[in-house]
Amino acid sequence: MARKFITYFDKEGNDYTDELIMAVKDKLDIMDIKTILIASATGESALKLYEVVGDDVEIINVTHHVGFSGSNESDISKDMVEKLEKVGIKTYFGSHAFSGAARGVTNKFGGYSSLDIIANTFRMFSHGIKVGAEISIMAADAGLVPVGEEVIAIGGRAHGVDSAVILTPVNSKDLFDLKIHEIIAMPRD
Numbered sequence: 125m126a127r128k129f130i131t132y133f134d135k136e137g138n139d140y141t142d143e144l145i146m147a148v149k150d151k152l153d154i155m156d157i158k159t160i161l162i163a164s165a166t167g168e169s170a171l172k173l174y175e176v177v178g179d180d181v182e183i184i185n186v187t188h189h190v191g192f193s194g195s196n197e198s199d200i201s202k203d204m205v206e207k208l209e210k211v212g213i214k215t216y217f218g219s220h221a222f223s224g225a226a227r228g229v230t231n232k233f234g235g236y237s238s239l240d241i242i243a244n245t246f247r248m249f250s251h252g253i254k255v256g257a258e259i260s261i262m263a264a265d266a267g268l269v270p271v272g273e274e275v276i277a278i279g280g281r282a283h284g285v286d287s288a289v290i291l292t293p294v295n296s297k298d299l300f301d302l303k304i305h306e307i308i309a310m311p312r313d
Contacts, residue, residue, distance in 0.1 A: 131309035136251060138284025140311070141169055145176050147309045148276055148288050152177060155290070161186055161263050162278040162285065163255045167204035167215065169285050173278070174211050184268050185215045186259040216268055221261040221296055222246075222254070242299070250310045252287025255279025257302060260293035269293050274305060286311050 131147040133140040148160065159182045164170040170185035177183070185208055187200045198217070205215045219225070222243035230236055246254035256277030263269045271294050278288045288308035294301045 128306060130307050133286055133309065133311040135313040136281050136286050136311045138280070138282075138286075140286045140309075141172060141280075141284040144278065144285050144288055144309050145173050148173070148278065149176050151276065151288075151290070151306075151308050152181060157274060157276050157290065158182060159184065159269055159273070159275040160278065161256070161259050161269065161275055163187075163259050163280065164285070165192075165199040167200045167208055169278075169280075170208055170213055170215075171204075171211075174208075174213060179212065183213045184263055185213050186262055187215055187217055189217055189219045214268065216263060216266055218262045218266060221258045221265070249307070250287045251281040252279035252285060253289060253304075253307070253310055255281075256287060256289045257291065257304065260291055261296050261299065261302065264293040264295050271295060271298075276308070 161184050162170050162173055164185050165188050167185055170183060174183055190198050208215055222239045226237040226239050243254055246257050256279040260277045264271050269275055272292060274290055274292050276288055277291055278285050280286045287310040289304050290306040292303045
């Protein structure tokens with residue numbers, strides 16, 4: 125048996141990025157985690173994470189796919205991608221595992237997909253928990269993280285990050301084998 129502590133924030137949002145990163149750093153100090161996945165559309169949160177944890181762990185930034193905010197537009201600048209690469213952070217652009225092309229169908233014809241149900245179930249914890257699970261599947265499908273090895277996944281909603289979990293990623297074809305082992309931090313509201 126182990127007693128663990130979870131950091132709870134009052135609400136979702138950017139206000140907690142620095143505190144969340146410190147909670148992740150505290151967890152890294154007591155666990156042998158080799159990889160952190162972070163959802164950072166602009167790269168700013170990924171850079172903040174690096175400034176705290178440094179080279180002690182591999183950091184992979186998962187950003188929106190090109191076209192998410194507008195046709196042919198990228199939410200992260202080429203300069204930021206290069207800045208992240210210089211400190212060893214890979215940036216992955218990919219369609220969201222819980223929406224992707226299915227969102228195009230529901231936008232056109234209405235209704236919902238089975239992936240919408242999965243995404244909304246994760247959102248019952250927090251939007252950031254959903255994002256953490258989603259980016260772990262995206263990174264596993266891209267071959268950026270090995271399946272079967274625990275990682276930390278960090279997410280949020282819109283700007284900044286407010287949720288972090290320790291999980292074991294899976295490929296999308298094995299969605300229901302994904303395991304969330306610990307919640308490091310999340311918003312209560």
